[in-house]
Amino acid sequence: AGCGGKKATTGGGGGDGKKSLKVGLAYDVGGRGDKSFNDAAYAGLQKVQKELKLDVKDLEAKEGESDNDKIQRLELLAKSGYNPVVAVGFVYATALGKVAPKYPNTKFAIVDDDTIQQPNVTDLLFAEQEGSYLVGAAAAKKSQTGNIGFIGGVQTPLIKKFEAGYVAGAKKINPKIKVQIKYISQPPDFSGFKDPAKGKTIAQGMYDQGADVVYASAGLSGTGSLEAATAAKKWFIGVDSDQWQTASAAEKPYVLTSMLKRVDTAVFNFVKSVGDGTVQKGDVRFSLKNDGIDYSTSNPQALGDMTTTLNDLKQQIISGKITPPEK
Amino acid sequence: MIYRLFARSWTRTLVAAFVALVFSIALTSIVLSISGFNPPSTFQAMFEFGKEPDSIVNTLNKASSYYLSALAVAVGFRMNLFNIGVDGQYRLAAMLAAAAGGAWNLPVVLHQIVIVAVAVLVGGLWAAVPALLKVTRGVSEVISTIMLNFIATGIIAYLLNPGRLAVQLGPNNIGTKTISHSGRVPGTPFPGTDLKLYSLLVLAILAGIGFWFMINRTRFGFDLRATGLSQSAAVASGVDARRMVVMAMVISGAIAGLIGMPQLLGESYTYSLNFPTGIGLTGIGIALLGRNGPVGIAFASLLWAFLDVSSQILDFNDIPKEIVAITQAAVLLSVVVVYEVVNRVGQRIDQRHVAAQLGEVAA
Amino acid sequence: MIEQEIRTPAPDTGDRERRRTRVLVVGGGIFVALILLRLITGESDITSSGTMGATLALAVPIGMAALGGMWSERSGVINIGLEGMMTFGTWGAAFASYFSGNPWLGLLGGIVAGAVGGLLHAVATVTFGVDHIVSGVAINILAPGVTRYLSDLLFTDEKGGGATQSPPLPSFPTWSVPGVGKPLGSLEKHHWILVSDLAGLVRGVLTDLSPITLLGILLVPVSYYLLWRTAFGLRLRSCGENPVAAESLGVKVYRMKYSAVVISGALAGIGGVFLAMVASSNYQEGQVNGRGYIGLAAMIFGNWRPGMVAGGAGLFGYTDALQLRGGAGAVHAMLLLIGIGLLALAVWRGYRRRVLAAVISTVVAVGVLVWFFLTDALPREIVTYSPHITTLLVLAFAAQRLRMPAADGMRYRRGGGH
Amino acid sequence: MSTTEPAVELHGITKRFPGVVANHDIDIEVAAGTVHAIVGENGAGKSTLMKILYGMQRPDEGTIKVAGVEVALHSPSDAIARGIGMVHQHFMLADNLSVLENVVLGAEKLHGIGGRARRRIREISDQYGLGVEPDRLVEQLGVGARQRVEILKVLYRGAKILILDEPTAVLVPQEVEELFGNLRELKREGLTVIFISHKLDEVLSVADTITVIRRGTTVDTVRPGDVTARQLAELMVGSELPVPELRESTVTDVPVLTMDGVTVRDATGRAVVDDVSLTIHEGEILGIAGVEGNGQAELVEAIMGMLPLDAGVIRLGDTELTGMATRRRREAGIGFIPEDRHRHGLLLESPLWENRILGHQTRPPNVKRGRRGGATGGKAGVLIDRQGFRSDTERIVRDYDVRTPNIDVTAASLSGGNQQKLIVGREMSNDPKLLIAAHPTRGVDVGAQSAIWDHLRHARAEGLAVLLISADLDELIGMSDTLRVILRGRLVGEADPATITPDQLGSLMTGAGEGSAA
């Protein structure tokens, strides 16, 4: 946030003659800078701002807040003429379910949830298990010890999806592979997404016990795991965004790949479709098929020739020959 | 005149609160100015937003949980018992009550009563653990309740699993089975908004009255206060200090059990991954701000909730809304300091007054 | 009055010696028990260098908080605000190191930020006589608000920063005792009884040390020396035992308490520096995550004495390391140790004719052992909190033997004595 | 003895506390190399004056000269630097530190805190025959030894002027003699001693000069040869002293309190109350004499149920008290005037009417009667009766002459005597059968003192049984029907108050004259 003065706090109900959209976005707890899906959503928003030249407004959530706070946040955006409005994270499900019917002319989207049945709500869903499957395969290919690790930030259904895909992908390459699995915290304690110290300790433990590739699906805690990888000179797999990009020069060589969850693409496409009038109602599924899910190839030295195998698997998933498990 | 002003403890509290508020507003303004924002327009934006019907409802709803939480803390504070564990107590209580409410289908009224009773029971029992550790093993309740907060999280995590007490609520959310209509308490409409007031706000009011009555009108309340004012004098007067510790802690935990009820029965109907957390810790601050009195706490929780709610507009105006946290902390710290000073001045004036009235010059 | 002294023991010249032996015996005993446990259960991680290293890394921030608490309470001021002071420390470290690019300035920044928190506590408790717990709680509420506000102001426009975190920070160089890592590492691999365990222990403690870890370890004997072997320390402790007496002998009680609480904050700040810059590579909101409170528990467990306080932090760090690295298996193995320990306690109590206590211990011990033999692993959710459960259990068994400074937590007014 | 400058001169010293003028225009000159006594009643302002001289408190007005030089004493260190040392009325020792640490504290520059200091302490201890062992924890020491540590503390700092604030209060006569021997020794070495007491015979025996303080101001300075104890007393009080005495005996043969083989052990297993048996009858005041710290406090707490018994039986009338909770004992008819009214008798920050409830929480007029009254004797209700105790507080204030503007002021704002009268009034309410009175007139002014004695005499005539504990031997002898002596937790002797003198009682208290003097 810059030192801006007051922007419009109240506004007409979006009824200006010009059809210039104002885009609102409400983050999940953690907000901008979580190196995870909030950040990805922000990236999408920036793209909207840059390429579509639209007015944007992003609001943050507070830890431990109630549904009413979320309702007010969404209403604040809708009431002030922001349209479309994107809610980042399933935590907004209940709130959006109540707000959406009140603003039938506003287009809403929610990330990671499909429980709201409203005509003006688009669900942005991701097949994380598909991307995880691919990086699992990459890990198994890369591993010389036949021992790899998975670190989950918080043991929620969402993160378990990552785990399931990863394990299945690894087993596909090497059925006898050993996968060490560890979650940092348990819901409702969400500190596991932001405790790099523990992310580091756990990764160290995994490397000490023979793993040579670790996949951290743990938000910020993953940065600790990457440090451990660098110290141990072993492999690390990032999540959500391409962590090779944000890694330091010393760390880059150890980032094998990242599982990409294109929340940015999803947000951008959704906003664009609202502008085009081609907005899709109901579920929009992002997967390998439509590039909403992918793996990164920013460290080609590390990946070497395994890309062929991975791309082959990717095709099999897209074509439906392989269906990575969600649980 | 000054004597009159300082004669009663509630006037002292009022003076302290006022001074602290002025101080905090000044401090907040300074911080805002230094960061390049305009304090008056910031406050005005907060105020404008805060008085919208939506905000009022949200403030009142929030204040009801805060109030119960602070009350729970205050029961302990009144006898110098630091129940830092309200947070764990209310979360565990809300979770188990939600699970019970979802699992058992009972007729209306009975259903609600059972849910609330489970919450009260769980809260009280969980609070009994540190109490018993204190009286039998001499473990400081400050440390044990902090540890028990963590352990409560572990227990909740263990139970809140599909196959145990949880069901899948959405692709990414789990929670206890949703409580059926017979167990819910419909909200009360409020003019100008379709947000509803939690009807169980009345629980907070009742608890407040009960607390006031207990402290000021019952023997138990007297014993409680006496123990807080001077444990040695209370023991000499026949108060059983160990029993008081257990009783106060259990009552505190029982009230803590109520914290989640307005939200649970009036809004979410399930204890899921996004059930509000941390209210127990907020309650500590509010209890201190309200000087552990039922009326003071009411004002304090309203103020706190108002600041929380209206902070949303700051974000909207690109002002870091954490300024509110600074205001809250400043109010809190300054109110305890100012109260200490006011109290000391008050006592001195008191003694002078007594001496003057009696015309005593020498010792 | 001579007759009243008849019962007093002979001058305690052997006291310190005895205490030192006891520390060695207890420490050695635990170590041997762990080795046995490793043999029985086959969980090699129980004594591995990795576990020891992780123990150290997890124990340092807690130990710093605990040491800070000890300084403060030795002067008679309860410091429950350690959590907030650590938070200040994490932020101060991030601010100073990021904008200067120098990790050492980060250390300084963390120390100063923590000390400022301590100063605030001192002003409230010493000068204004506010209840110590109340002031501490207020500081714990203040710290996250202030740091978040400042982060929003200062970090959001930096690459990788935000309202809840700082950009990546410069890191400290690490250091190993030369010539130790390799040979010990190969020794450790053999899983020879005792030799490998010892090698693991030594290697874990002597390799890949950050300067902050070294500083933390060093501060334990330094604290001991300053508090028990210098005039300053004597004066400081006297304020925690009997401030009126201290004042009557010309000790500047306020000044001592101020120093102690500010030092306490600075130590907590070092804990924060460790969290932000060594354990991870950036400041992160909520990073302290209760470690200040746990430090307080470690301090109580350590009976307000540096050696034992460090031991308390170590115990917590060890349990945490075990649960994070080994997870359910290793912690499950610990059940066996707890069960046997409790049985031993029961026997000892029976020997001392404390029948009820012996019976209770036996019942608990049998319960734990049955649990061990009937299950293969503990629920993951519970294992995560095994350090907290351990702390609670340890306090429940040890609390009565503890002795806090006599005037700890009391409000003291200058000239307020009789 | 040089007759140059006086060692200390105090001129026009005034010190005000909120509501109290503790010192008012005080003038004293202390000649070097003498023992100068300052006498005055409880609360006359002696300690305050000495704290001013020791830099612990700043005077509001007045000047202080040490060896002819005017000084400003901002802290004890200033005083210490000028060779002034003080042994306080209440020991200033940290229990959990060693003797060595207590002694060197604040004077570490002299000989460090290690071996040199230890040697120096041994030296001083040997020189004055103090018998102090540097490495022992203070908590392991008895009262006498603690006092010698205090004196050593002062000597260690090389003090030339020694202030002793009521050093004899906790000593028995024989120990007092030893102490006076030490003081004379100090005087011979050229030290100046300022000695505070309100025990006149002691003062007359040891002092070279005596200054009398009354109500905060100096009234006269005299030489011991020129006055009698009686004259000195009248200077102190400004009027005739009230005398504690009982008229005819009202003792009946109805036992009220019976203790049989009562034993209480402390945490270390030592018997602090050892096989105590006694009986108090209706209309009888039984006094317990003993040096402080010989089990009196524990005895009282055992009767009140605040300490568990290790052996023995306590009965009130026919009711067995053993194992009964404190509250039940109070309900059974025990009133309790505690030794330390601030710790055990009052809620200082609460108004007087709330203090009326304390200790009587279950009885009218403080609580409303429960529903199930009648047959079971009216079980107390759970609600307090505001009207009831407010008006009863008014009654106590009236009947016991508690000086207060109203009953809404806090207990803390009353003077000590008035606080004590409130407690006495409260404990006499609800017609107790037994009153435990521990130091009932300690720290109370003369008027209040005789009022409290009157109340005790009156209640005794009506059949009250009283257990009286006091350090004031005149009070004990004057007010008791029966006297027992406690030593190291055991009742070691019985004395007849009609014939015994304070001196004889004193030797019984030390165990010198074992057995019965009656």
Ligand SMILES: Nc1ncnc2c1ncn2[C@@H]1O[C@H](COP(=O)(O)OP(=O)(O)OP(=O)(O)O)[C@@H](O)[C@H]1O
């Ligand atoms: N971290 C440390 N590193 C090295 N030695 C230490 C450390 N801490 C304490 N010691 C030494 O170990 C001994 C025991 O430590 P501890 O502080 O627990 O005992 P203590 O009870 O304080 O001993 P003392 O009687 O000397 O005061 C101390 O005498 C001290 O010299």
Ligand SMILES: Nc1ncnc2c1ncn2[C@@H]1O[C@H](COP(=O)(O)OP(=O)(O)OP(=O)(O)O)[C@@H](O)[C@H]1O
């Ligand atoms: N710090 C204080 N604050 C308020 N009043 C005080 C303080 N210290 C002493 N006083 C009051 O000043 C008066 C004189 O007290 P002081 O202790 O000097 O008397 P004393 O002559 O030493 O009595 P005693 O023989 O009981 O020791 C008393 O009324 C006491 O209550």
Ligand SMILES: [Mg+2]
């Ligand atoms: Mg030590």
Ligand SMILES: [Mg+2]
């Ligand atoms: Mg005195």
